[in-house]
Amino acid sequence: MLSDAERQALQEMQRHLSVEDPDFVRLFDFPKPRARPARRRRPRLSRLVAEMIAALTIMDPQPLTDSQIAALHALPAPRRRPL
DSSP: OOOHHHHHHHHHHHHHHHHHOHHHHHHTOOOOOOOOOOOOHHHHHHHHHHHHHHHHHHHOOOOOOHHHHHHHHHSOOOOOOOO
16 A cells, blocks of 8 residues: 555656656557446346257257157056045
């Protein structure tokens, strides 16, 4: 942390340097960071949908074969208890 006297001396040196060699000072003049725009909800939702589609694509569900379908139809109906 700079003391007040040191801060004043530094500001004075900066002023003198900017007067003597402005091109040199511009080399170190970085743009200030922009304020972040407010985040909207729509990009989150579209990202979630995209991730779900990607996950389903990666899992690659395979369709049932004819023998698997026939086995499912051949299962007996569940028993019901009389009322």
